[in-house]
Amino acid sequence: SVDRTPFHTEYVQAKTRDNPRLKSEIRLLKRFMKAQKVYGAEEKTRGFSGYLVEVLTIHYGSFLKVLEAAKDWSVGYALDPENLWGDEKSLKYYFTKSAIIVVDPVDKNRNMGAAVSRQKLAEFIIASREFLENPSIEFFFPPKKQGRPVEELKRLLGVRGTYFIAFKFSHPQLNENLLYSQLRKTMASIEKSFEDREFRVFRPSFWSNEADTSVILFEMTVHELPKIKHHPGPPVNSEPVHQERFHEKYEKDGPYILEGRWVVDTERKNTRVRQVAEKLEKTRDGFGKNLRKARVEILEGDEIFSIEHADFLMHLDGIL
Amino acid sequence: SVDRTPFHTEYVQAKTRDNPRLKSEIRLLKRFMKAQKVYGAEEKTRGFSGYLVEVLTIHYGSFLKVLEAAKDWSVGYALDPENLWGDEKSLKYYFTKSAIIVVDPVDKNRNMGAAVSRQKLAEFIIASREFLENPSIEFFFPPKKQGRPVEELKRLLGVRGTYFIAFKFSHPQLNENLLYSQLRKTMASIEKSFEDREFRVFRPSFWSNEADTSVILFEMTVHELPKIKHHPGPPVNSEPVHQERFHEKYEKDGPYILEGRWVVDTERKNTRVRQVAEKLEKTRDGFGKNLRKARVEILEGDEIFSIEHADFLMHLDGIL
Numbered sequence: 001s002v003d004r005t006p007f008h009t010e011y012v013q014a015k016t017r018d019n020p021r022l023k024s025e026i027r028l029l030k031r032f033m034k035a036q037k038v039y040g041a042e043e044k045t046r047g048f049s050g051y052l053v054e055v056l057t058i059h060y061g062s063f064l065k066v067l068e069a070a071k072d073w074s075v076g077y078a079l080d081p082e083n084l085w086g087d088e089k090s091l092k093y094y095f096t097k098s099a100i101i102v103v104d105p106v107d108k109n110r111n112m113g114a115a116v117s118r119q120k121l122a123e124f125i126i127a128s129r130e131f132l133e134n135p136s137i138e139f140f141f142p143p144k145k146q147g148r149p150v151e152e153l154k155r156l157l158g159v160r161g162t163y164f165i166a167f168k169f170s171h172p173q174l175n176e177n178l179l180y181s182q183l184r185k186t187m188a189s190i191e192k193s194f195e196d197r198e199f200r201v202f203r204p205s206f207w208s209n210e211a212d213t214s215v216i217l218f219e220m221t222v223h224e225l226p227k228i229k230h231h232p233g234p235p236v237n238s239e240p241v242h243q244e245r246f247h248e249k250y251e252k253d254g255p256y257i258l259e260g261r262w263v264v265d266t267e268r269k270n271t272r273v274r275q276v277a278e279k280l281e282k283t284r285d286g287f288g289k290n291l292r293k294a295r296v297e298i299l300e301g302d303e304i305f306s307i308e309h310a311d312f313l314m315h316l317d318g319i320l
Numbered sequence: 321s322v323d324r325t326p327f328h329t330e331y332v333q334a335k336t337r338d339n340p341r342l343k344s345e346i347r348l349l350k351r352f353m354k355a356q357k358v359y360g361a362e363e364k365t366r367g368f369s370g371y372l373v374e375v376l377t378i379h380y381g382s383f384l385k386v387l388e389a390a391k392d393w394s395v396g397y398a399l400d401p402e403n404l405w406g407d408e409k410s411l412k413y414y415f416t417k418s419a420i421i422v423v424d425p426v427d428k429n430r431n432m433g434a435a436v437s438r439q440k441l442a443e444f445i446i447a448s449r450e451f452l453e454n455p456s457i458e459f460f461f462p463p464k465k466q467g468r469p470v471e472e473l474k475r476l477l478g479v480r481g482t483y484f485i486a487f488k489f490s491h492p493q494l495n496e497n498l499l500y501s502q503l504r505k506t507m508a509s510i511e512k513s514f515e516d517r518e519f520r521v522f523r524p525s526f527w528s529n530e531a532d533t534s535v536i537l538f539e540m541t542v543h544e545l546p547k548i549k550h551h552p553g554p555p556v557n558s559e560p561v562h563q564e565r566f567h568e569k570y571e572k573d574g575p576y577i578l579e580g581r582w583v584v585d586t587e588r589k590n591t592r593v594r595q596v597a598e599k600l601e602k603t604r605d606g607f608g609k610n611l612r613k614a615r616v617e618i619l620e621g622d623e624i625f626s627i628e629h630a631d632f633l634m635h636l637d638g639i640l
Contacts, residue, residue, distance in 0.1 A: 072560065126564055160546055161545075161547035236442035
């Protein structure tokens with residue numbers, strides 16, 4: 001990967017030369033992590049890089065010993081394999097906001113765990129515990145999931161009673177890191193636009209064929225709202241002058257006090273989440289740079305099955 | 321009122337004997353407060369008691385001077401008319417949680433403002449400001465509001481697009497303070513039951529004919545939810561042992577990580593708020609003592625118009 005310098009290669013080679021068995025232990029851990037979907041530091045996964053796996057195996061000595069250590073990790077765990085800082089407690093003040101800190105053996109100012117998300121760290125910890133308790137070959141080679149037929153997926157979607165809305169992007173081939181980072185950012189931004197307007201997202205997700213089609217999908221708890229909403233005013237314990245100003249401005253709407261603040265009832269412009277989605281499709285507010293330029297189609301309910309990529313249906317299958 | 325002792329009467333008499341004009345100033349302030357619906361310390365109003373009005377007028381010297389002072393009050397305002405504490409700043413540490421503190425001139429340990437709610441204080445402050453800016457007789461004698469016809473109310477209810485659900489209580493005559501305090505408490509408890517289950521209340525209110533019929537009314541933003549909900553598990557930064565336990569228990573439901581915590585999708589028992597209301601009607605969980613024993617009828621949508629008391633329709637009129 002781009003982040004691996006000749007110093008890194010040299011470090012790993014020196015260590016594995018001393019102890020050749022390490023090479024197969026490293027392969028084992030990589031296979032395990034791949035199967036558990038936590039392998040890879042790129043944007044798509046935000047998991048463990050190849051170099052990080054190598055350093056962990058070298059430090060702990062074997063695949064099993066890494067797992068035995070990992071089972072007691074938690075968010076914020078710090079490791080300094082070559083003891084370059086002399087004090088692991090202070091690391092968290094230097095490498096802030098990281099889910100896990102593993103000091104690079106050849107560069108004390110670099111955290112090899114910087115790319116690992118809290119989610120992937122948690123998934124690896126749980127997988128380690130489960131493997132140690134009940135080891136089996138399936139942790140390395142999970143049984144290929146059989147996709148359920150489309151008709152069954154449609155039925156399940158109906159049973160859940162939720163509402164699905166999707167942004168389908170058609171775009172030229174994009175750098176994969178760029179693509180996934182923009183999908184993540186755009187998903188978060190759209191979710192915020194929905195929630196700010198009192199719609200409620202049940203589960204957001206994204207998918208891409210990594211060529212020309214990407215989807216940001218929202219399963220919604222609340223997708224329809226009444227024609228009115230609260231326009232919130234100042235709290236009753238704020239400066240009286242603010243309260244009076246609100247009163248004057250909205251006198252005709254009949255201000256009243258709700259949970260300690262003045263409010264008036266006002267018209268809600270968008271009563272369906274689809275209207276908000278269509279507005280965003282026009283303005284592209286909060287969209288990643290390349291997704292701004294993509295062609296966007298908004299799909300709701302059963303319409304999402306018009307995205308016929310088998311891999312997207314597997315994505316949907318995992319949600320339903 | 322029950323709270324007024326001979327010492328209070330004596331204090332007010334002595335002060336008004338010195339300055340007879342005060343009596344009409346007091347009457348003016350009471351009339352103003354009644355019209356602004358902030359007069360009365362009882363549970364129904366939670367406003368200013370008669371004695372408090374008298375002490376305020378005596379202290380400031382006239383109706384107008386009370387309003388001129390009140391326009392700059394805010395929540396937490398403290399007044400010690402006879403300077404019994406010598407230090408008004410420390411009062412808020414003694415009389416905590418009060419919207420306003422007015423030390424009783426004949427008992428330094430009593431706050432005459434204890435019954436005043438933040439809401440009624442705010443309403444009085446705003447009314448004072450508005451009167452001073454634009455004085456008129458209507459502040460003392462507000463024009464009698466003409467109720468709109470039932471058909472118009474039904475139309476408005478439809479236009480709002482909200483959903484109304486009411487608990488109609490049939491009960492024997494109750495002490496008024498008891499009745500209103502139980503209506504308030506029961507309303508808050510039902511609202512919490514709704515919101516805990518992800519339903520959303522737009523505006524709660526209560527009404528009573530103070531004889532045999534009371535109503536707790538909820539206008540809802542969200543009254544229907546999907547067949548599934550999240551069952552939340554431990555956060556990803558909690559002890560791994562908790563995370564693993566959740567995983568083992570819900571393995572078949574496919575745990576996943578959402579906003580930093582493990583969740584599984586699980587069936588929602590009550591998809592409509594009416595089902596929750598009916599459950600509460602049976603269990604009476606969180607109901608005031610006397611309302612537990614009352615006969616309860618649950619009404620939704622247009623059914624609330626079967627409550628034909630003219631005063632209830634005025635209550636509804638004020639909401640729509």
